[in-house]
Amino acid sequence: MLPPADKKIIGQPHRLSSNALLPLATECPVTKARACDLTLPHCTVNTPVFMPVGTQGTMKGITVDQLDELGCQICLGNTYHLGMRPGPELIEKANGLHGFMNWKRNLLTDSGGFQMVSLVELSEVTEEGVKFKSPYDGKEILLSPEQSIAIQNSLGSDIMMQLDDVVSSTVSGPRVEEAMWRSIRWLDRCIGANKNPDRQNLFAIIQGGLSAELRKTCLDEMTKRDVPGFAIGGLSGGEEKDDFWRMVTLSTDHLPRQKPRYLMGVGYAVDLVVCVALGCDMFDCVFPTRTARFGSALVPWGSLTITKKQFAKDPQPIDPDCQCPTCLRHSRAYLHALFKSDTAAMHHITIHNISYQLTLMRSVRQSIIDGCFPDFVRTFMKRMFPSPEQYPSWAVDALATVSITLE
Numbered sequence: 169m170l171p172p173a174d175k176k177i178i179g180q181p182h183r184l185s186s187n188a189l190l191p192l193a194t195e196c197p198v199t200k201a202r203a204c205d206l207t208l209p210h211c212t213v214n215t216p217v218f219m220p221v222g223t224q225g226t227m228k229g230i231t232v233d234q235l236d237e238l239g240c241q242i243c244l245g246n247t248y249h250l251g252m253r254p255g256p257e258l259i260e261k262a263n264g265l266h267g268f269m270n271w272k273r274n275l276l277t278d279s280g281g282f283q284m285v286s287l288v289e290l291s292e293v294t295e296e297g298v299k300f301k302s303p304y305d306g307k308e309i310l311l312s313p314e315q316s317i318a319i320q321n322s323l324g325s326d327i328m329m330q331l332d333d334v335v336s337s338t339v340s341g342p343r344v345e346e347a348m349w350r351s352i353r354w355l356d357r358c359i360g361a362n363k364n365p366d367r368q369n370l371f372a373i374i375q376g377g378l379s380a381e382l383r384k385t386c387l388d389e390m391t392k393r394d395v396p397g398f399a400i401g402g403l404s405g406g407e408e409k410d411d412f413w414r415m416v417t418l419s420t421d422h423l424p425r426q427k428p429r430y431l432m433g434v435g436y437a438v439d440l441v442v443c444v445a446l447g448c449d450m451f452d453c454v455f456p457t458r459t460a461r462f463g464s465a466l467v468p469w470g471s472l473t474i475t476k477k478q479f480a481k482d483p484q485p486i487d488p489d490c491q492c493p494t495c496l497r498h499s500r501a502y503l504h505a506l507f508k509s510d511t512a513a514m515h516h517i518t519i520h521n522i523s524y525q526l527t528l529m530r531s532v533r534q535s536i537i538d539g540c541f542p543d544f545v546r547t548f549m550k551r552m553f554p555s556p557e558q559y560p561s562w563a564v565d566a567l568a569t570v571s572i573t574l575e
């Protein structure tokens with residue numbers, strides 16, 4: 169598909185000295201799953217990986233030391249909040265976000281755009297950038313691709329995300345195509361604005377809504393740019409699961425094998441396992457930390473709501489097989505009682521939930537390396553659902569396309 173005359177790409181694709189090299193440790197011979205070692209400035213990241221989300225430089229309900237102890241190799245910093253308060257200058261003075269947070273592993277920062285479109289009601293997208301009113305002082309602010317990269321350069325993150333034109337996945341029509349072409353043009357502006365291409369890896373974000381044609385066009389254009397990695401964006405926003413997985417697998421079919429693939433906003437255990445099978449390497453989601461604040465603990469058989477009466481006298485830990493600090497020290501009964509009187513219960517459950525996600529991904533990775541990933545998926549599904557009749561049909565269909573049949 170040719171770009172419409174008024175939507176031509178500005179400038180030529182840029183070449184970057186990409187240092188987010190991706191030695192493929194192992195590829196599953198059956199599915200599209202891969203286990204890779206992603207070389208980033210602060211440490212190697214073993215993929216598939218789940219990246220916990222932080223806000224304002226602190227993880228809600230967990231400290232950076234605790235995150236480190238859980239073996240987290242990369243987490244997310246939030247550009248929108250950090251760019252507003254305390255502001256990029258202050259963070260730059262503190263030796264970037266790593267110094268400000270005192271976090272020694274890798275950081276990924278978002279562009280700030282998504283937060284604006286989703287959090288700030290009065291935002292307007294123009295070719296220049298995203299215009300919005302500051303929720304702090306009401307001033308009009310323009311977040312341009314250049315501005316987003318300048319903030320992320322000040323934060324010093326190991327992976328930066330391009331500013332993209334975000335459209336809800338439930339929107340269809342010409343707006344989706346417009347946003348796709350604009351995201352490509354903004355990618356070029358972001359590449360041009362990056363002051364530290366040697367140590368800050370800029371990822372492109374594939375858009376195109378739920379249209380296979382638009383997604384393919386976006387993939388064709390963006391993969392012409394030699395960026396260090398690619399994110400699959402614009403999904404996980406309330407679309408049908410059938411549309412979701414088809415867009416994911418179409419994207420991984422067209423992304424270069426040697427580059428990391430980041431599926432944005434995905435964090436349910438079943439979604440993680442299925443999307444690894446479809447070829448994704450990196451994931452993030454606020455779900456495990458958010459759900460912890462409501463007393464919901466993630467377990468291999470689903471979730472357990474600690475506030476329920478049935479746990480008031482239960483001496484077991486959340487998950488008897490879990491080795492996290494919460495499960496090693498505390499019973500369900502204790503957490504149940506604590507939840508009523510103290511926010512500490514949320515911290516304990518947050519630690520468990522992050523540990524659950526990280527441990528799940530380490531097991532997924534090990535099974536890929538051991539050559540038994542399809543069996544891992546079958547066992548995982550059996551444990552997660554009481555009976556095969558309860559397997560979500562989208563997951564069964566998606567896995568069937570990569571030769572995993574669930575009985």
Ligand SMILES: [Zn+2]
Pocket residue numbers: 486487490491492493494495496520523
């Ligand atoms: Zn635990």
